[in-house]
Amino acid sequence: MESNSKIVIVGAGLAGLTAAIHLSKLGHSITIIEKNNFPKHKVCGEYISNEVLPYLDWLDINPNxxxxxxxxxVIFSTTKGKTIQTKLPLGGFGVSRYALDFHLYQKAIAQQCKVIPETAVDIHFAYDAFTIHLSNNQILNADIVIGAFGKRSNIDQKLQRSFIQKKSPWLAIKGHYKGDFPNNLVGLHNFKGGYCGVSKVENDIVNICYLADYETFKQYKNIEEYQEKVIYQNPLLKSIFESFTPIFEKPLTISQICFDQKEPVDHHVLMIGDSAGLIHPLCGNGMAMAIRSAKIAAELIDDFSKNSIKSRKELEKKYTQTWNANFKNRLQTGRLLGTILQNQNLSEWLIRIFIKFPTLFSEIIKRTHGKNIAITK
Ligand SMILES: Cc1cc2nc3c(=O)[nH]c(=O)nc-3n(C[C@H](O)[C@H](O)[C@H](O)COP(=O)(O)OP(=O)(O)OC[C@H]3O[C@@H](n4cnc5c(N)ncnc54)[C@H](O)[C@@H]3O)c2cc1C
Structure with a gap:
């Protein structure tokens, strides 16, 4: 790869923007394609693990x-409202995606990254190069494409990725609220067929974001009825929803959320963030994984540009290996936890075990999180 090679990133979420900031800091010229405008609210629990802080510092990003x-x-409650509370081993911070993604976007622009406000509609690879087709009929050429288009995109359809062929049973709903909630706490509250995260972001705002199974959800007329009949069965959630005041006119919703395995490299595109794999939101680690995977991809692409990685094949192999070494176990633990919490009896049983052996609760949290991201260059 030439040092002045063209690098295109599809998607300007946390993963895409982080990769852009990292690579432009190393002197690469970067084009990002993003279909949405900034700033924008996103369905997300908005709790970020502190493991990203040393790396953000290296990128000259100060979330403070x-x-x-x-x-x-963290406080965890069962469907019946039985609770256990513990310290988070590394801790984290709460900030809205509206503010954080916009901040990273401004940083990427300041570092001369070019953002094209269009939808990528197709990506082709032939003769060791990419062509990317945009919705305005523009065609871009690139030597490297980073796929940072999130959990579910039209590009997944185009590339015929296997997870997209199946229907997924999950939907998610998020809103911002005013209400009395401790600053230092993240609540993780179960209800039949789902779980709900509650924590504060900036400006004394409380984020409430829940994941619900579609089968149960569709039995009710609307969100309000679903909340009253299903979510309020957990007394803690009932008291939160009844005493908090919504800030959004309507909550945000997304559907078809899929936790199936994906390939970190697909059609020669290096996938980062949710495009490579989505961890169960109850682990509160998706954003840290998005940021960490961007770092892994950026470092290897830089090595490729300097010829210390000799071929595209070697680049793809190294990225896949490093991605799996960093994330495979976390995703597996997340999937297992998600399955247990789906079963009311199992989840009551799990919390009894946690109450008896609180260190086990901390151990599970550690297994779904990484250590502080080490800075290597
Ligand atoms: C209900 C829920 C709660 C969560 N809570 C937490 C939490 O509390 N803590 C945590 O760490 N993680 C959480 N996560 C996970 C976290 O939100 C994701 O892991 C994170 O957003 C991944 O970032 P990303 O950059 O990969 O994707 P995104 O932030 O989704 O960015 C993808 C970008 O690509 C753009 N795009 C897509 N297709 C195209 C296209 N064809 N052309 C151009 N642009 C395109 C989109 O517009 C978007 O801006 C949660 C997830 C869910 C579903």
Whole structure:
């Protein structure tokens, strides 16, 4: 690969913007394609593990200027409202995606990254190069394409990725609220067929975001009825929803959320963030994984540009190996936890075990999170 090679990133979420900031810091010229405008609210629990802080610092990104809340404890409740609370081994911070993604976007622009406000409609690879087709009929050429288009995109359809062929039973709903909630706490509350995260972001705002199974959800007329009949069965959630005041006119919703395995490299595109794999949101680690996977891809692409990685084949192999070494176990633990919590009896049983052996609860949290991201160059 030539040092002045063209690198195109599809998607300007956390993963895509982080990769752009990293690569442009190393002197690469970057084009990003993003279909949405900034700033924008996103369905997300908005709790970020502190493991990303050393790396953000290396990127000259200081999340403290966004006024995040510092979170060091988690409270977990069963469907019946039985609770256990513990310290989070590394802790984290709460900041809205509206503020964080916009901040990274501004940083990428300041580092001369070019953002094209269009939808990528197709990506082709032939003769060791890519062509990317955009919705305005523009065609871009690239030597490297980073796929950062999130959990589910039209590009997944185009590339015929296997997970997209199946229907997924999950939907998610998120809103911002005003209400009395401790700054340092993230709540993880179960209800029949789902779980709900509650934590504070900047400006004393509380984020409430839940994942629900579609089969149960569709039995009710609307979100309000579903909340009252299903979610309020957990007394803690009932008291939160009844006493908090919504800030959004309507909550945001997304559907077809899929936790199946994906390939970190597909059609020669290096996938980062949710495009490579989505961890169960109850682990609160998707954003840290998006940021970490961007770092892994950016470092290897830089090595490729300097010829210390000799071929595309070697680049793809190294990326796949490093991605699996970093994330495979976390995703598996997340899937297992998700399955247990889907079963009311199993989840009551699990919390009894946690109450008896609180260190086990901390151990599970550690297994779904990484250590502080080490800075190597
Ligand atoms: C209900 C729920 C709660 C969650 N809570 C948490 C939490 O509390 N903590 C945590 O760490 N993680 C959480 N996550 C996970 C976290 O939100 C994701 O892991 C994170 O957003 C991944 O970032 P990303 O950059 O990969 O994707 P995204 O942020 O989704 O970015 C993808 C971008 O690609 C763009 N795009 C897509 N297709 C195209 C196209 N064809 N052309 C151009 N642009 C395109 C989109 O517009 C978008 O901007 C949660 C997830 C869910 C579903």
């Amino acid at each position: 200027i966004l006024n995040p809340t510092k979170i060091d404890s």
